[in-house]
Amino acid sequence: MQSSSERHEYPAHWEADVVLRDGGTARIRPITVDDAERLVSFYEQVSDESKYYRFFAPYPRLSAKDVHRFTHHDFVDRVGLAATIGGEFIATVRYDRIGADGLPASAPADEAEVAFLVQDAHQGRGVASALLEHIAAVARERGIRRFAAEVLPANSKMIKVFTDAGYTQKRSFEDGVVRLEFDLEPTDRSLAVQRAREQRAEARSVRRLLAPGSIAVVGTGRTPGGVGRSVLGNIREAGFTGSLYAVNGALPEGIEELDGVPAYRSVRDIDGPVDLAVVAVPAEYVPEVVTECGEHGVQGLVVISAGYAESGPDGRDRQRALVRRARAYGMRIIGPNAFGIINTSPDVRLNASLAPEMPRPGRIGLFAQSGAIGIALLSRLHRRGGGVTGVTGVSTFVSSGNRADVSGNDVLQYWYDDPDTDVVLMYLESIGNPRKFTRLARRTAAAKPLVVVQGARHGGAAPQGHAVRATRLPHATVSELLRQAGVIRVDTITELVDAGLLLARQPLPAGPRVAILGNSESLGLLTYDACLSEGLRPHPPLDLTTGASAEDFRTALSRALADDTCDSVVVTAIPAIGEASVGDAALAEALRSAAAAASSKPVLVVHVELGGLAEALSAAASTAPQPLPGSRRRLGGVGCAARRWRVPPAPTRAAPGGTTARGWEGHIPAYPAAERAVRALAEVVKYAQWRRTAEPGRCRVRGHRREGRRRADRGLLTRGQGLTLGTEETCELLGSTDQRPPRPAPPPPTPQQQPPAPSATPWPSRPPPRTCVTARTSAAYAWIWRTRSNCDGRTPS
Numbered sequence: 001m002q003s004s005s006e007r008h009e010y011p012a013h014w015e016a017d018v019v020l021r022d023g024g025t026a027r028i029r030p031i032t033v034d035d036a037e038r039l040v041s042f043y044e045q046v047s048d049e050s051k052y053y054r055f056f057a058p059y060p061r062l063s064a065k066d067v068h069r070f071t072h073h074d075f076v077d078r079v080g081l082a083a084t085i086g087g088e089f090i091a092t093v094r095y096d097r098i099g100a101d102g103l104p105a106s107a108p109a110d111e112a113e114v115a116f117l118v119q120d121a122h123q124g125r126g127v128a129s130a131l132l133e134h135i136a137a138v139a140r141e142r143g144i145r146r147f148a149a150e151v152l153p154a155n156s157k158m159i160k161v162f163t164d165a166g167y168t169q170k171r172s173f174e175d176g177v178v179r180l181e182f183d184l185e186p187t188d189r190s191l192a193v194q195r196a197r198e199q200r201a202e203a204r205s206v207r208r209l210l211a212p213g214s215i216a217v218v219g220t221g222r223t224p225g226g227v228g229r230s231v232l233g234n235i236r237e238a239g240f241t242g243s244l245y246a247v248n249g250a251l252p253e254g255i256e257e258l259d260g261v262p263a264y265r266s267v268r269d270i271d272g273p274v275d276l277a278v279v280a281v282p283a284e285y286v287p288e289v290v291t292e293c294g295e296h297g298v299q300g301l302v303v304i305s306a307g308y309a310e311s312g313p314d315g316r317d318r319q320r321a322l323v324r325r326a327r328a329y330g331m332r333i334i335g336p337n338a339f340g341i342i343n344t345s346p347d348v349r350l351n352a353s354l355a356p357e358m359p360r361p362g363r364i365g366l367f368a369q370s371g372a373i374g375i376a377l378l379s380r381l382h383r384r385g386g387g388v389t390g391v392t393g394v395s396t397f398v399s400s401g402n403r404a405d406v407s408g409n410d411v412l413q414y415w416y417d418d419p420d421t422d423v424v425l426m427y428l429e430s431i432g433n434p435r436k437f438t439r440l441a442r443r444t445a446a447a448k449p450l451v452v453v454q455g456a457r458h459g460g461a462a463p464q465g466h467a468v469r470a471t472r473l474p475h476a477t478v479s480e481l482l483r484q485a486g487v488i489r490v491d492t493i494t495e496l497v498d499a500g501l502l503l504a505r506q507p508l509p510a511g512p513r514v515a516i517l518g519n520s521e522s523l524g525l526l527t528y529d530a531c532l533s534e535g536l537r538p539h540p541p542l543d544l545t546t547g548a549s550a551e552d553f554r555t556a557l558s559r560a561l562a563d564d565t566c567d568s569v570v571v572t573a574i575p576a577i578g579e580a581s582v583g584d585a586a587l588a589e590a591l592r593s594a595a596a597a598a599s600s601k602p603v604l605v606v607h608v609e610l611g612g613l614a615e616a617l618s619a620a621a622s623t624a625p626q627p628l629p630g631s632r633r634r635l636g637g638v639g640c641a642a643r644r645w646r647v648p649p650a651p652t653r654a655a656p657g658g659t660t661a662r663g664w665e666g667h668i669p670a671y672p673a674a675e676r677a678v679r680a681l682a683e684v685v686k687y688a689q690w691r692r693t694a695e696p697g698r699c700r701v702r703g704h705r706r707e708g709r710r711r712a713d714r715g716l717l718t719r720g721q722g723l724t725l726g727t728e729e730t731c732e733l734l735g736s737t738d739q740r741p742p743r744p745a746p747p748p749p750t751p752q753q754q755p756p757a758p759s760a761t762p763w764p765s766r767p768p769p770r771t772c773v774t775a776r777t778s779a780a781y782a783w784i785w786r787t788r789s790n791c792d793g794r795t796p797s
Contacts, residue, residue, distance in 0.1 A: 008075040014138055017327050018083075021126030021197070023204035023299070024330040026090065028134050031080035035089075036067050038082075042089035047120045053155040054117045056177070070094065076142055077106050081135055083127050086294070086328045091118040093131040095139055095147065110145040116158060126197060128161045133194055136167075136184050149180045166190030195439075199413050205332050206406065206414035209300040210343045210396055212275035214243035215352065216267055216298070218289050219280035219305075220258055222248065227304055228280035229258075231340065231352060235278075236261060238351035238358045245270050267292045274298045278340070278352050283307035283318055286336075287325060294329025301326060302352055303335035309402050310337055323404050338401030339371030344394055345420055353399065362393025364504055365421040367400070367411050369429045370455070373493060374399040377427065380497045392504050392667065395420040409433065412440045415448070422448055425500045427493065429455040434478065438485045445486030449503040449687060452487050453496045454479070486690045488683045498671065498680040505667040506602035508688040511567040514681070515560040517542040517553075518572030518606070527570050527606060527674040534682035539566060546574070554590035561598035568685075570677060571668075572606045591668055602684070604677045605670040 015029040031039070043051075043062050051059045062070070070092075073080050080094035095112040099105035114135060116128050139147065151158050153176070162169070162180050166189035169182030215235060219228035232246055236259060246258040251265050264270055267277065267289070277293045279286055283305050293301065308319040319336060326333050334341060340353025344361035351358045354371070359378055366381070368374035374397065381394060395418070398411050408426055415421045424444065431437050431454075444450050454475070479489050490496050514536050516527050524541030531538035542560075544552050553571070560569045571591060595603045671677035 011075055011138075014081070014134070016134065018130045018134075019198075019201040019205050019332075020130065020330075021124070021201055021204070023201065023206075023208045023332075024085075024125070025205070025327050025332060026083045026085050026127065026130070026330065027327060028081055028083050028131065030075065031071055031073065031082050031092065031094075033071050035082065036071050038084075038087075038089050039067060039070055039092070042082075042092070042119065043117075045119055045121070046117060050117065050120055053152055053158065054115065056152060077104070079135070079138055079142070081131060081138070083131055085122075085330050089119075090122045091116065091127045091131060093117075093128075093135045095135060095144070097144060098148070107143055110143060112139060112144045112147055114147045114149050116161070123157065126201065128158065129165070129197055132161060132165055140184050144184065146181060146183055151178045151180065152176075153178055164193060166193040199416065202410045202413040203417065205300075206410050209276060209302070209332065209334060209406070210341060210350070210398075210414070211345070211348050212242060212299070212350070214245070214272060214274050215240065215276045215278060215350075216245040216247050216264075216270060216274045216293075217278045217280065217352075218247040218267065218293075220246040220248050220263070222251065222255075222258070226280075227354070228278075230354060230356075231278055231280060231304065232261060233259060234351045234353060234356065234358075239349040240351075241347060241349055242275075243272060245274070267296045267298065270296065275300070276352070277301050279303045279305055279335075281305060283315070283336075286318075286322060290322065290325045290329075290331075294326070294331060298329075298331060300331055301333045301335070302338060302341055303333055303401075304338055304340060304354070305335075306337045308336045309404070319402060319404050326405070333405040334398065335401040336404060337371075339368070339374045339399030341399070342394065342397035344396070353397070359397065360393030362395060362504070363420070363422040364392065364394050364500055365411075365415045365418070365424045366394050366397045367408055367425070368398075368427040369400050369403055369408070370427065371399050371401065373427045373455070376493055377425070377497065380493065381500075384497060384501060392501055403430070409437055409440055412437075412444050412450075416440075416444050417447075423500055423503045424448060424450045425496055426450070426452045427455060427496070428452060431478070434481070438481055441482065441487050442485040445687070446691070449684075450487050451490060451496055451499045451503070451683075452482060453490050453493055483686075486687065488687050490683065494676070495679060495683075498676050499683050501669045502602065502604065502680045502684055503687075505669050506604075506684075507600055508691065509567040509602050509681070509685050510600075510688070512536045512685050513565060513567045514538045514678075515542070515563065515566040515569045516540075516572065517544060517556045517560060517569070518574075519544045519546050519548045519553075520572055520574045520608075523572040523574060523606065523608065523674060527572055527678060530675050530678035531570075531682075534678050536678065536682055536685065541572075550586040550590040553587055554594045557591060557594040557603070558597060561594065561601050561603075566601070568602045568604070568681060570604050570606060570674075570681070572674065574608045595668060602681070603668050604681060605668050606674045606677050607670050607672065 010032065011030060015027070017025055017027050019025055040062060048058065048060070070080060073094075077097040078094070080092060082089045083091040093114065093116045095114045097105050097107070097109055097112045099109045099111075114132075116131060118127050136147070149158075149162060151162070153159075153173075159178060159180070162182065165182070166187060167182040167184065168187060169180055172179045172181075217228055217232040217235065220226075220232045221229045223229075228248075232244075235244055244261050246261045246263040247265070247267055247270075248258070248263065249265055251263055255263055257263055267274060274293070274296060275298070277289070277298045277300075279289055279301055281289055284307075286303065286305055290301065303322070307315055308322070309316040322336065323333060340355070341350065342353055342355065342359060343350040344359060346361070349358070355375070355378055359382065362381075364381070366374075366377055368377055378394070378397065381392070384392075396415075398406075400406060400408070400411075408428055408431075412424070415424050441450055441452075482489055488499055490499060512535065514531050516524050516531075516538055518524050518527075518541070521541070521543045524543060528538045528541050542556060544556055548556075553573075557569060557571060560566055573587065591603070591605065669677075669680075671680070
């Protein structure tokens with residue numbers, strides 16, 4: 001057999017970090033000739049039963065010939081992959097190409113035998129499933145289309161791995177052995193299985209970070225002040241429900257506490273388990289801390305320390321080394337240069353961040369790549385989520401900093417099925433894997449609203465600290481693709497909060513028809529014009545005059561909500577002067593009672609210098625802010641019981657137009673300007689329309705065209721790491737779907753030629769479907785992003 005140097009170079013692009021079922025990480029890479037000792041050590045730790053299942057006979061140790069065979073591969077006809085943690089093998093998988101007679105063969109033979117071996121201590125973590133996905137991708141790259149596996153009937157775990165993979169397979173039983181044969185061509189079921197495994201694993205990994213049972217803050221100074229000591233105080237003051245430890249390597253002998261928290265010189269000295277470590281030491285000391293945490297069994301890190309990729313090339317190297325070291329121990333990282341994380345759940349009460357006050361509990365999930373923007377978002381939600389527009393707060397907050405590991409994709413996986421989060425707000429400066437983000441965003445938006453503001457839109461590159469590939473697509477293209485995925489795209493963090501508060505408090509509108517009423521004719525007309533500018537269909541404003549009473553507002557709002565010709569209501573209010581003017585509390589109560597009686601339509605209030613009304617709208621007795629036990633003042637002393645509603649996959653109560661009427665408690669969002677209220681409403685109307693569309697933006701592939709689609713797929717993927725489609729290739733790709741291929745542009749006419757007559761155009765008289773243009777754009781760019789080194793599920797982020 002030829003050596004690897006004669007057949008193929010080491011395929012570095014097969015290396016990948018994967019997230020396992022329990023939230024830990026492992027590295028998958030090809031096995032090389034240098035792995036002989038690792039393979040022998042790994043085999044010695046496998047039980048006799050597992051060895052018997054692998055070789056169908058007692059096999060206590062590997063012979064020298066076996067070690068040579070299992071470590072020398074040509075990376076074409078014989079390939080072996082290993083899953084490693086801390087550099088040591090925890091599982092292996094290999095395939096050997098075979099011919100029709102079942103003997104070793106070379107290309108063009110397109111079948112291979114595959115076999116697994118997983119260390120007993122790591123069985124049940126989804127290691128074999130992850131290895132099967134990767135070895136299948138490798139095999140397809142090398143022209144192999146089918147796998148065959150022989151399994152003992154008693155090896156039910158391995159049989160389940162194969163049968164649950166979702167591939168089309170055949171099963172036979174002969175000579176006491178189960179033989180499984182399955183095609184490697186991805187099917188809808190196999191893709192669904194892979195994505196479900198990916199979602200569960202990545203969500204679990206983030207959950208371990210956001211809901212730890214114990215925390216160690218590494219880098220707590222001996223004197224008050226400093227980053228580490230501040231984070232320690234914030235965690236303690238938030239009322240964290242788990243165990244908290246302070247770690248400082250320079251602590252003198254005899255000091256056992258800092259601020260009433262048990263103190264240690266090293267994480268190794270802590271007696272109990274540590275789930276999360278918050279690292280706030282200078283960058284040069286972080287590697288030692290990571291090693292201590294890994295050896296102690298810490299599950300995740302929040303690295304607040306700066307001095308990494310944001311500081312230049314040397315810092316970028318330190319950042320890569322940090323990630324490699326952490327993943328070697330199966331840990332995930334938020335950061336470095338992160339602002340921190342927050343979880344307001346009463347079961348956790350975690351404020352492992354630099355925010356000095358705990359945000360109000362609520363139903364909004366907040367993600368910010370920038371710490372400064374995270375501060376601004378938390379501040380605005382505080383001002384407008386409490387005393388201004390009603391009690392609305394945060395469920396969880398993540399500031400990813402340089403997003404070296406945990407990214408917005410991972411947090412989306414967590415929020416997708418998080419019962420405590422109903423609305424997701426994200427500030428993004430870079431999208432490392434646009435194709436995966438779009439896929440996750442579409443799935444999340446189908447279950448709960450997702451609002452995104454994208455920074456660095458015109459800079460041409462990601463911020464220096466973000467070690468991601470800069471997309472070559474124009475910002476307008478990325479924005480349109482996000483909108484097709486159901487993402488509510490806004491331009492500023494003010495609009496982000498405006499839309500988020502509306503989505504967090506009101507049901508989705510059934511359509512674009514808007515009723516306008518209030519006590520100011522001028523403000524009503526401004527609202528009417530703003531609705532027209534945003535593409536809404538407003539009714540003529542109803543002027544109640546400045547002498548309108550609270551009862552007049554209640555009656556008018558009740559009548560508007562009962563009108564089948566309107567889908568939402570905007571109430572405008574200005575302060576009145578005189579003894580007969582309506583009181584703020586009375587007006588707020590009137591609006592709440594009218595809105596509560598017809599909770600299937602959203603209601604917004606535009607107030608002009610009427611702070612008392614906005615405060616009164618939030619003053620519901622059942623949600624009066626109450627400080628958490630044993631905690632200090634929280635952002636103005638408010639820490640309310642969160643309003644509990646969620647967006648179910650299937651509507652629980654149908655509103656007009658097929659939207660889902662979600663439960664709410666009379667919180668009416670108030671806006672200081674008509675333009676802001678109408679802009680937020682317009683975005684929500686578009687999102688509601690998207691939610692009513694079945695499988696939005698998806699191109700169906702007809703059965704008789706499926707083989708053409710597969711040929712196009714294989715032809716494009718064999719062309720390398722990145723590609724741009726030409727006209728012929730685009731037509732072939734779109735021709736396998738329901739979309740009409742684009743008409744080739746005619747050559748420019750010469751001065752002697754006359755422009756072609758309109759009747760000469762080959763387009764049919766019937767106009768194309770409304771979704772044709774956008775779906776065509778999405779399909780074309782999807783193939784630009786799909787490369788062998790960046791397939792779904794190959795990396796954690």
